[in-house]
Amino acid sequence: MDFTLGETHLLIQAAAREFAHNEILPIAAAHDRSGKFPAATIRKAGELGFMGVEVAPAYGGAGLDALAFCLVIEEIAAADAAHATIISVNNSLYCGALARFGSDAQKQRYLTPVAGGSAISCYALTEPQSGSDASRMRTRAELSEDGSHYLVNGKKSWITSGPVAEYMLLFAATDPAQGARGISAFIVELNSRGCLRGRVEPKLGIRASATCEIEFADCRVPAGNRLAAEGDGFAMAMQLLDSGRIGIAAQAVGIARAAYEASVAFARERRAFGGPIASLQMIQAKIADMKCRLDAARLLTWHAAWNKPRALESGQRNTTLAAVAKLYASETAMYCAHQAVQIHGGAGFSQDLPVERYFRDAKITEIYEGTSEIQRLVIARAETGLR
Numbered sequence: 001m002d003f004t005l006g007e008t009h010l011l012i013q014a015a016a017r018e019f020a021h022n023e024i025l026p027i028a029a030a031h032d033r034s035g036k037f038p039a040a041t042i043r044k045a046g047e048l049g050f051m052g053v054e055v056a057p058a059y060g061g062a063g064l065d066a067l068a069f070c071l072v073i074e075e076i077a078a079a080d081a082a083h084a085t086i087i088s089v090n091n092s093l094y095c096g097a098l099a100r101f102g103s104d105a106q107k108q109r110y111l112t113p114v115a116g117g118s119a120i121s122c123y124a125l126t127e128p129q130s131g132s133d134a135s136r137m138r139t140r141a142e143l144s145e146d147g148s149h150y151l152v153n154g155k156k157s158w159i160t161s162g163p164v165a166e167y168m169l170l171f172a173a174t175d176p177a178q179g180a181r182g183i184s185a186f187i188v189e190l191n192s193r194g195c196l197r198g199r200v201e202p203k204l205g206i207r208a209s210a211t212c213e214i215e216f217a218d219c220r221v222p223a224g225n226r227l228a229a230e231g232d233g234f235a236m237a238m239q240l241l242d243s244g245r246i247g248i249a250a251q252a253v254g255i256a257r258a259a260y261e262a263s264v265a266f267a268r269e270r271r272a273f274g275g276p277i278a279s280l281q282m283i284q285a286k287i288a289d290m291k292c293r294l295d296a297a298r299l300l301t302w303h304a305a306w307n308k309p310r311a312l313e314s315g316q317r318n319t320t321l322a323a324v325a326k327l328y329a330s331e332t333a334m335y336c337a338h339q340a341v342q343i344h345g346g347a348g349f350s351q352d353l354p355v356e357r358y359f360r361d362a363k364i365t366e367i368y369e370g371t372s373e374i375q376r377l378v379i380a381r382a383e384t385g386l387r
Contacts, residue, residue, distance in 0.1 A: 003299075005071075012053075012064060013071040019048060020079035028080035031208035032357055035200070037164050038208050042086055046117010050076070050087055052095050059099070059107050060116030066243070066305035070250040074298075077254025078261075081361035082208035084254060088247035089160045090114060094121035094169050096243050097185070101228045101236060110167055110187050122165040122190075124156035124214060125237050131158075132374050134171075135180035135234060139216065141172035149223055150174070150186065152194070152216040158368070163200050163210040165190055170221075171233045183233040187225040194219030205360035242318045243308065244369045245326035249301040252326075252333035252365040256297060259333075259340035259358045260290045266344055277343075286339045294336060297329035320382045327375035330365035337362040 005013065023041050031038050045051055053069040055061020062068070069091055077084035098111040113119040130136045139154025152172055159168075168188040175182030188195065198213035228236060264287060267278035277283050304321040311318040337359040341348035348355045366372045381387055 003302075008064070009068055009071060012062075012068045013075060015048060016050065016072040016075035019045070019050075020075045020083075024076065024079040024083050028082075028208075029351075029354065029357065031080070031082065033207075033351075035202075035207045035210075037161075037210045038083060038086075039164070041083060042120070043117055045076075045083070045087055051090050051117040052111075052115025053091055055095050055099050055111065055115040060112040060114075061095070061099075066246060066308040067302060070246065070253075070301055070305045073247055073250035074254040074257065077251040078258040079254075080208070081251060081255050081358075081364075082206040084251040085206050085209040085364075086120075086161055088244070088251055089123055090121050092243040092247040093123035093240050094167070097123075097169050097227060097236065097240055098187070100239075101185070101232075102187075106187060106225070106227070114167060119166040120161050120164050121167045121169070122159050122161045123240075124159050124162075124168050124170045124188075126156065126158050128155060128157045128213070132371060134237065135183070137171065137173055137183065139170075139172040140176065141174050141184060141186060141221065143174065143223065147223055150221045150226070152186070152188070152219040152221055155213060155215045157213045158201070158211055159214050160209055160211055160368075162212040162214050163197055168214070169227070171237055174230050174233075178231065180234040181231050183237075184230045185227040185233040185236050186221050187227060188219070188221055190214075192219055192221070203364075205357070205362070205364055238319075239317065241369055242322040245322040245375075246301060246304045246308065246318075248365055248369050249297070249304065249322075249325040249329035252329035252362070253294065253298050253301055255333040255358055255362050255365065256290070256294045256329070256336040259336040259355060259362075260287075260294050262353075262355055262358075263287060263290065263336075263340045263343045266347075283343060286343055290336045290339055293328075293332040297325075297332040300325040300328050320379060323370070323375040323378040323382075326365075326370065327372055327379070330362075331372060333358075333362040333365050 049062035050072050052061030053064050057063045073084050114121045141150040141152045170186045170188045174184040194217045196215045201211040270277045304325040308318050340355040341359050
């Protein structure tokens with residue numbers, strides 16, 4: 001078994017690191033304070049191929065693999081988690097859906113501009129009354145009598161990039177009596193009549209990643225914008241979340257790495273009791289534990305990414321490996337950010353240093369795309385065979 005990255009992966013990693021360091025890092029704190037969506041850097045990310053890493057070049061993407069995607073997300077997240085959120089959702093949830101399930105016409109119209117970075121996408125599964133239990137959604141899509149379009153009514157919440165996106169991957173019930181088997185997926189143009197964006201959510205962290213509710217009031221969606229067959233939506237959403245969780249795991253690794261590197265540098269420089277605090281055993285223990293968890297989280301994430309194409313080729317799900325990676329990496333991000341604040345002491349509680357931002361940003365990785373509690377259920381059910 002060889003853990004050495006090949007030339008292609010090293011090149012994409014280096015390109016992402018340079019972009020993150022030169023373009024994102026200098027503006028991250030300002031965007032965190034203002035909550036302004038970083039349109040300029042996201043556009044540049046698209047020009048570099050980071051908005052459609054796994055999408056075929058024919059549809060505007062970079063044509064790389066899931067490991068390359070993880071490398072990009074880690075580097076971006078180490079500079080700013082909000083940018084990583086935008087890029088991850090665009091790649092794994094929207095582009096991943098159209099690349100896998102879309103027709104050629106759908107790909108040409110709705111995938112190419114998003115993968116190339118000239119348009120922004122979003123993913124709408126969660127509702128105010130259904131988060132972890134997404135199968136109980138209330139949003140409805142009713143087919144017209146002539147079969148030409150669907151009328152969509154309902155409300156979706158916590159939509160990443162919702163305030164700025166041009167296109168949405170929407171999940172709605174076309175046959176409510178069938179429960180999860182009655183959910184279908186649609187591509188929605190968000191400038192459509194009857195599509196109403198709510199206020200931008202005032203969040204604890206990832207504040208430059210704009211989030212809002214979107215309400216549908218007799219929103220007309222062409223029948224040709226349905227993705228796959230009626231009733232395939234819920235299974236599709238769960239498969240996409242397997243990929244999305246790998247992206248969030250990579251984001252968490254990036255946050256954890258930033259917190260760890262900041263802590264090591266501070267511990268070397270900060271002096272107390274006659275020497276650098278890095279010489280104190282309590283500080284050394286924290287750094288050792290952060291290092292162990294960080295390396296383990298990265299390897300779990302890479303394992304899930306490595307297995308993703310193999311699972312697809314064999315018709316299997318990558319669910320358990322993705323859940324393990326997401327669970328461990330997200331809790332590692334929270335642990336490392338917590339320890340970073342502690343190591344920095346009073347300075348870590350100040351907005352003058354970025355570790356307080358890492359602490360705020362880390363928390364969401366334990367919540368979105370499946371909470372830590374849901375990941376534990378997924379893993380346990382897979383291991384025991386019981387529900």
